[in-house]
Amino acid sequence: MSFTEAMLSSLSRWSGGVKTSIGFVLVAICCLFVADLEISSIDPWAEMWRLADGLFHPSLMQSSLVLEALLSTLAFAFAGVALAVVGGFLLALMFHNAFVRGFCALVRSIHELFWALIFLQFFGLHPLTGLLAIAIPYSGIFARMYAEMLAQVPMLPARTLPSGTGYLNTLLYTRLPLAWPHLVSYTSYRLECGIRSSAILGFVGLPTLGYYLESSFSQGYYSEVAALLMLFYLLIATKKIWLRRWTLPALFLGSPFFLGDGMPIVWGNAWRFISEDIIPAPLRNSEAGGQWESLSKLSQWTSDIMFNQALPGIWNTLVLSQIALVVTGLCALIMFPLISRYCYSLPGRMPGYVLLVIARSTPEYLLAYILLQLLGPSMLPAVIALAIHNGALIGYLSGRHSNELVLRSDLPKRRLDRYFYELLPRIYPSFLSFMLYRWEVIMRETAILGILGIHTLGFFVDSAIQEIRFDVALVLILTAALLNIAVDMFSRRIQRYI
Amino acid sequence: MFKMMFRVLALMILAGSAFATPTFVFTAIPDQDETQLKQRFQKVADYLQQELQTEVRFIPVKSYAATITAFRNNQVQLAWFGGLSGVKARELVPGSRAVAQGVEDPEFKSYFIAHQSTGLSAADRLPQSIDGLTFTFGSKGSTSGRLMPEYHLREQFGQSPDELFKRVGFSGNHSRTIALVESGAYQLGALNYKVWDAAVEAGKVDTAKVKVIWETPTYPDYQWTLRGDLDAAYGEGFTDRVEQALLKMNDPELLSSFPRQGFIPASNSDFEPVRKVAKQIGLLD
Numbered sequence: 001m002s003f004t005e006a007m008l009s010s011l012s013r014w015s016g017g018v019k020t021s022i023g024f025v026l027v028a029i030c031c032l033f034v035a036d037l038e039i040s041s042i043d044p045w046a047e048m049w050r051l052a053d054g055l056f057h058p059s060l061m062q063s064s065l066v067l068e069a070l071l072s073t074l075a076f077a078f079a080g081v082a083l084a085v086v087g088g089f090l091l092a093l094m095f096h097n098a099f100v101r102g103f104c105a106l107v108r109s110i111h112e113l114f115w116a117l118i119f120l121q122f123f124g125l126h127p128l129t130g131l132l133a134i135a136i137p138y139s140g141i142f143a144r145m146y147a148e149m150l151a152q153v154p155m156l157p158a159r160t161l162p163s164g165t166g167y168l169n170t171l172l173y174t175r176l177p178l179a180w181p182h183l184v185s186y187t188s189y190r191l192e193c194g195i196r197s198s199a200i201l202g203f204v205g206l207p208t209l210g211y212y213l214e215s216s217f218s219q220g221y222y223s224e225v226a227a228l229l230m231l232f233y234l235l236i237a238t239k240k241i242w243l244r245r246w247t248l249p250a251l252f253l254g255s256p257f258f259l260g261d262g263m264p265i266v267w268g269n270a271w272r273f274i275s276e277d278i279i280p281a282p283l284r285n286s287e288a289g290g291q292w293e294s295l296s297k298l299s300q301w302t303s304d305i306m307f308n309q310a311l312p313g314i315w316n317t318l319v320l321s322q323i324a325l326v327v328t329g330l331c332a333l334i335m336f337p338l339i340s341r342y343c344y345s346l347p348g349r350m351p352g353y354v355l356l357v358i359a360r361s362t363p364e365y366l367l368a369y370i371l372l373q374l375l376g377p378s379m380l381p382a383v384i385a386l387a388i389h390n391g392a393l394i395g396y397l398s399g400r401h402s403n404e405l406v407l408r409s410d411l412p413k414r415r416l417d418r419y420f421y422e423l424l425p426r427i428y429p430s431f432l433s434f435m436l437y438r439w440e441v442i443m444r445e446t447a448i449l450g451i452l453g454i455h456t457l458g459f460f461v462d463s464a465i466q467e468i469r470f471d472v473a474l475v476l477i478l479t480a481a482l483l484n485i486a487v488d489m490f491s492r493r494i495q496r497y498i
Numbered sequence: 499m500f501k502m503m504f505r506v507l508a509l510m511i512l513a514g515s516a517f518a519t520p521t522f523v524f525t526a527i528p529d530q531d532e533t534q535l536k537q538r539f540q541k542v543a544d545y546l547q548q549e550l551q552t553e554v555r556f557i558p559v560k561s562y563a564a565t566i567t568a569f570r571n572n573q574v575q576l577a578w579f580g581g582l583s584g585v586k587a588r589e590l591v592p593g594s595r596a597v598a599q600g601v602e603d604p605e606f607k608s609y610f611i612a613h614q615s616t617g618l619s620a621a622d623r624l625p626q627s628i629d630g631l632t633f634t635f636g637s638k639g640s641t642s643g644r645l646m647p648e649y650h651l652r653e654q655f656g657q658s659p660d661e662l663f664k665r666v667g668f669s670g671n672h673s674r675t676i677a678l679v680e681s682g683a684y685q686l687g688a689l690n691y692k693v694w695d696a697a698v699e700a701g702k703v704d705t706a707k708v709k710v711i712w713e714t715p716t717y718p719d720y721q722w723t724l725r726g727d728l729d730a731a732y733g734e735g736f737t738d739r740v741e742q743a744l745l746k747m748n749d750p751e752l753l754s755s756f757p758r759q760g761f762i763p764a765s766n767s768d769f770e771p772v773r774k775v776a777k778q779i780g781l782l783d
Contacts, residue, residue, distance in 0.1 A: 040632060040665060040683065040684075041681065041682060041683045042613070042615060042681070042682025042683070043681060043682050046681065047681055120564065120567065121567055124567065124568055124571050124573045125557070125559070125564075125568070125573070203560070204560055204561075204564075205559055205560040205561070205564055211560075214560070215532045215533075218531075218532070218670060218671070218674055219531050219532065219533060219673070220677065263523070263557070263568070263573035263574075264573070266571055266572055266573070269570075269571045269572075281783055285783070373683075376683045376684075377665065377667050377683075378665075453667055453668060462638070463638055465563050466561065466562060466563045466637070466638040466639045467563075467638070467639070467781055468563060468566055468567075468586055468590070469783075
């Protein structure tokens with residue numbers, strides 16, 4: 001039997017999960033050859049040293065400003081998520097409708113920052129911009145997850161109801177109570193995501209933490225950066241303390257009062273955005289010349305966008321996200337034993353917990369921003385940022401899963417043996433499904449990191465907006481959305497195959 | 499008792515609406531370190547408030563495009579624009595006018611700077627050897643940090659920056675451009691000469707690590723631009739008063755924060771050269 005035959009025959013014996021993993025790794029290796037992963041900074045250590053120095057000497061600029069920023073970060077998160085919970089729940093009830101499903105897929109495939117950039121044209125620097133930028137994509141996410149959770153409850157209780165029981169009663173008395181714990185825990189997780197999203201919105205000008213982080217960072221005030229980051233971690237780490245059932249009403253009802261007032265909305269602007277700004281330029285400016293000319297101009301305009309912006313953007317987004325996905329997986333597999341009770345005792349797991357909490361609380365966007373300053377502009381900082389954040393998240397979930405396992409008492413003595421022969425095979429299927437869920441998220445984040453200067457789709461969206469070409473920006477945002485929807489559908493097919 | 503309170507309240511609301519003129523709001527392109535901009539424009543806000551006898555507020559924004567949008571959306575009525583952002587804004591807001599510019603602005607220029615490791619030194623032209631280096635502009639919408647440098651690169655080398663250089667970045671603002679070339683994150687950069695001169699004078703640049711290798715021919719740049727519909731909202735003659743206040747700004751401390759020697763009248767047609775170049779490069783339709 002030749003080597004190739006041996007390979008093929010062993011391949012057929014491997015499970016779908018292993019084959020899928022190998023496929024992803026091979027694609028990522030191919031991507032490595034075409035990716036730009038250079039450290040272009042001549043002296044990254046000098047800057048890194050200054051950052052480290054700042055981290056050890058945190059100092060606050062004006063505490064009143066910081067307090068305001070913290071409050072508005074929380075306010076946007078709570079108000080946005082609250083709106084999304086209501087919207088998402090209503091949509092979840094209609095999720096059997098194909099149109100609703102498509103609508104939700106579309107709104108959640110557009111990143112919060114893209115929504116913010118759109119609404120900035122609509123409302124300007126007004127609280128509504130930040131509020132809707134969070135509420136809209138989150139509604140789409142909630143709708144899907146709530147619908148799945150409501151569909152997964154046992155059907156028996158509903159069948160025991162007397163015939164003729166209405167839809168609402170069935171929902172309130174059987175499906176909702178059964179799904180309730182899942183709904184609550186998912187919503188609480190999303191609230192944490194909401195705080196991260198809200199902080200990041202500051203980067204485009206809303207008065208949240210990101211606003212001050214960006215200012216301090218771009219000026220090299222690393223002590224301020226350190227203080228702001230520490231406050232942010234503290235906020236998320238203490239979530240369990242201040243986020244209680246009895247504080248919730250106050251938090252949700254109070255949040256609208258801390259959104260700030262911003263500039264007044266001029267509704268004519270919103271109308272102008274829809275009726276003029278986003279109409280493709282060749283159609284908008286067609287006075288004379290007749291239909292044919294404007295049609296040929298339109299096709300010229302479209303192909304310009306396709307070949308000079310959309311396709312290079314899609315290519316870079318795909319290359320970067322496939323590498324990031326595999327590195328994320330590796331990170332997660334390395335990190336999860338740090339919090340696994342089969343690898344370390346409780347005190348030994350503490351540093352691991354701290355590391356994972358910090359890594360997963362730091363938004364990719366922020367990490368990428370920091371690393372770009374240090375390493376120079378290439379795909380490398382983005383890959384590291386995506387891998388650290390998402391790796392820690394999946395590592396945390398996998399670690400928790402491993403702690404739920406009940407293993408036999410005669411476990412191998414060596415930790416490495418335990419890891420490879422006992423833990424890894426058992427958690428791998430769930431690890432893989434976490435990864436496949438995360439694929440879409442990583443793709444969406446990759447696109448957005450372009451705003452920082454890596455030539456993914458976000459770079460071209462940002463350029464179009466800087467050039468006040470919202471028609472072009474919208475085409476590119478929709479392109480990014482379609483890419484995400486495609487990846488989402490593909491990942492679900494793979495899930496079924498596994 | 500309640501009736502009384504109600505009356506007082508109603509009176510207060512009435513009085514408030516009758517005497518309140520809307521706040522006059524202005525902004526500026528974020529072309530430099532934010533701390534510096536905040537200090538500078540807070541001083542301008544105080545000055546204008548005193549001159550105009552109405553409430554004046556400065557709002558900082560995060561990008562050039564946001565400045566243009568705020569102006570277009572009438573959320574600000576006055577803005578300190580660069581050449582390109584001003585042209586774009588006035589194209590979008592019919593009736594808006596460039597009213598004042600710095601004494602130096604009709605003859606503005608950009609510097610090309612290089613890290614010492616490139617071994618390049620000042621010359622009459624950009625040397626052919628910049629081919630294949632890494633290069634950073636300032637903001638995507640900047641005149642002195644993007645438009646004019648790109649124009650001259652295309653003129654001299656017949657190639658787009660992407661084709662000419664190994665890597666092209668956008669630092670965000672002029673101060674960042676200095677920092678990035680000084681640290682070696684990029685080998686070359688192009689920026690506003692005023693920001694460079696001021697930074698060198700303040701001792702913020704290590705001139706052993708980074709130096710100027712070429713300066714562009716001059717072109718018109720920064721200006722104050724006003725919307726055309728002010729008198730309707732703020733009272734007859736308000737536009738003139740703002741214009742006069744801007745032109746007679748002569749407090750040395752205020753002027754040095756820009757830094758400009760003083761302000762002189764400007765008109766939309768002064769910036770025609772910028773518009774032409776922007777069209778040629780494809781930054782304007």
